[in-house]
Amino acid sequence: MHFESKSAAALKKSSRYRSRSLSASSNDSYSSASYTGSSSDEDDVSPREKLQKSSSGFSDFCVKNISQHAFGRREIEIAEQEMPGIMALRRRAGDDKPLKSAKIVGCTHINAQTAVLVETLVELGAQVRWAACNIYSTQNEVAAALAEAGYPVFAWRGETEEDFWWCIDKCVNAEGWQPNMILDDGGDATHLMLKKYPAMFKMIKGIVEESVTGVHRLYQLSKAGKLSVPAMNVNDSVTKTKFDNLYSCRESIIDSLKRTTDMMFGGKQVVLCGYGEVGKGCCQALKGLGCVVYVTEIDPICAIQACMDGFRVVKLNEVVRNVDIVVTATGNKNVVTREHMDKMKSGCVICNMGHSNTEIDVNSLRTPDLTWEKVRSQVDHVIWPDGKRIVLLAEGRLVNLSCSSLPSFVVSITAATQALALIELFNAPHGRYKSDVYLLPKKMDEYVASLHLPTFDAHLTELSDEQAKYMGLNKAGPFKPNYYRY
Numbered sequence: 001m002h003f004e005s006k007s008a009a010a011l012k013k014s015s016r017y018r019s020r021s022l023s024a025s026s027n028d029s030y031s032s033a034s035y036t037g038s039s040s041d042e043d044d045v046s047p048r049e050k051l052q053k054s055s056s057g058f059s060d061f062c063v064k065n066i067s068q069h070a071f072g073r074r075e076i077e078i079a080e081q082e083m084p085g086i087m088a089l090r091r092r093a094g095d096d097k098p099l100k101s102a103k104i105v106g107c108t109h110i111n112a113q114t115a116v117l118v119e120t121l122v123e124l125g126a127q128v129r130w131a132a133c134n135i136y137s138t139q140n141e142v143a144a145a146l147a148e149a150g151y152p153v154f155a156w157r158g159e160t161e162e163d164f165w166w167c168i169d170k171c172v173n174a175e176g177w178q179p180n181m182i183l184d185d186g187g188d189a190t191h192l193m194l195k196k197y198p199a200m201f202k203m204i205k206g207i208v209e210e211s212v213t214g215v216h217r218l219y220q221l222s223k224a225g226k227l228s229v230p231a232m233n234v235n236d237s238v239t240k241t242k243f244d245n246l247y248s249c250r251e252s253i254i255d256s257l258k259r260t261t262d263m264m265f266g267g268k269q270v271v272l273c274g275y276g277e278v279g280k281g282c283c284q285a286l287k288g289l290g291c292v293v294y295v296t297e298i299d300p301i302c303a304i305q306a307c308m309d310g311f312r313v314v315k316l317n318e319v320v321r322n323v324d325i326v327v328t329a330t331g332n333k334n335v336v337t338r339e340h341m342d343k344m345k346s347g348c349v350i351c352n353m354g355h356s357n358t359e360i361d362v363n364s365l366r367t368p369d370l371t372w373e374k375v376r377s378q379v380d381h382v383i384w385p386d387g388k389r390i391v392l393l394a395e396g397r398l399v400n401l402s403c404s405s406l407p408s409f410v411v412s413i414t415a416a417t418q419a420l421a422l423i424e425l426f427n428a429p430h431g432r433y434k435s436d437v438y439l440l441p442k443k444m445d446e447y448v449a450s451l452h453l454p455t456f457d458a459h460l461t462e463l464s465d466e467q468a469k470y471m472g473l474n475k476a477g478p479f480k481p482n483y484y485r486y
């Protein structure tokens with residue numbers, strides 16, 4: 001779903017910008033994009049037309065309403081409590097200042113949790129300029145808190161497309177500022193710098209990218225020989241992926257269904273389409289609450305895993321008439337079709353946990369014979385001529401990103417991964433990384449996990465010299481080969 005304002009079209013014409021896609025980059029970082037309630041904003045005046053000044057007279061920022069900063073600061077403090085890993089990194093590396101003289105252009109969601117990352121990077125010695133990677137996800141009060149603390153932040157909820165690029169531009173191109181690192185979520189800061197400021201781009205030491213789409217673009221650039229700097233794909237770090245896909249979804253599927261439908265889970269029949277990481281997490285949670293869970297799969301390995309875990313593997317058609325809930329988590333399209341939905345019983349709830357919003361063929365429900373009734377935010381009843389109604393959540397978009405909040409702990413994992421990737425690229429001796437896309441070294445991935453262990457009072461066993469020798473391992477890690485499947 002592409003949309004483009006007139007001014008953006010003009011901008012595009014002049015400098016070949018990509019248009020913003022609501023369904024693309026900005027929403028595909030599971031671990032920092034989330035529904036976040038924000039205080040209502042009282043006026044329609046564009047922040048670009050307002051006088052921007054903090055209480056100390058600082059004015060190198062553009063936010064919706066600087067006077068909301070105290071509220072934003074409290075939000076950041078709450079997030080800090082549940083982000084032990086990134087806070088530990090802040091304490092451990094604060095004296096060493098591993099990011100001293102790093103000048104980072106950041107383009108991520110701007111919410112309380114990412115603010116903890118921004119402040120950590122500064123604590124580690126970096127200078128930053130920050131814009132939002134999504135026009136809707138900024139928590140205005142948090143942006144205000146960052147501006148009040150003296151960080152150049154350019155973001156507000158409900159930016160136009162033109163504002164969006166203007167904000168990123170303000171972070172890239174400022175007087176006396178030559179950035180040397182990019183922290184991107186969706187590839188937009190990278191894209192703008194590469195296209196509009198190629199000389200500046202050449203001075204970049206490294207790019208850290210979080211999202212699926214951004215990483216995909218980096219690989220494409222690299223393939224086309226246009227990537228002139230090293231880039232780190234943090235999206236596929238093992239620790240982060242486990243949290244995004246398995247552990248986080250295990251919790252948020254329940255949260256999403258509860259918040260939208262107030263349902264009781266015990267005894268409900270659920271079919272989970274796809275038994276990958278996301279599907280496994282969802283099944284585990286639903287089973288734990290007493291649901292009868294069925295799984296559909298195309299892959300015999302995942303199917304046998306589902307069997308071993310005690311789930312019945314079925315074809316959707318075999319159970320679709322009886323189930324109370326249908327969840328898709330395949331990453332595929334048209335997994336639930338109109339034909340399936342025609343067979344569902346009245347009251348059946350359908351939602352999607354996968355990336356694409358075409359897993360459920362929602363378009364097939366937009367026919368004259370069916371009536372849509374919005375019953376709540378993110379909840380539609382679709383009513384058949386005979387009175388049967390199915391409950392469609394978030395119109396088939398990712399239900400947890402649309403309807404639940406994201407645990408700060410999950411963002412702590414991502415943020416610590418991003419910070420370590422920046423430190424690694426910034427401090428790497430010349431030649432360690434070429435102009436290519438890399439995964440975070442496993443040792444650092446292990447370090448991210450270890451930063452979070454003290455929260456659980458978890459005590460790691462150390463290898464003895466004899467054991468290390470026997471296993472052919474360094475006592476400090478890495479403990480697994482790269483091909484190990486966790």
Ligand SMILES: NC(=O)c1ccc[n+]([C@@H]2O[C@H](COP(=O)([O-])OP(=O)(O)OC[C@H]3O[C@@H](n4cnc5c(N)ncnc54)[C@H](O)[C@@H]3O)[C@@H](O)[C@H]2O)c1
Pocket residue numbers: 030244245249273274275276277278279296297298299302329330331332335353354355356398399400401
């Ligand atoms: N909601 C979130 O917060 C969140 C978090 C991470 C990933 N995701 C997205 O969720 C999706 C699944 O992620 P994953 O890590 O579990 O991927 P995965 O590849 O591990 O699992 C997907 C599974 O679906 C199966 N599958 C494919 N087509 C199917 C079909 N027609 N019917 C039944 N099964 C089918 C595949 O065999 C695979 O086992 C992806 O689109 C991913 O981007 C969402």
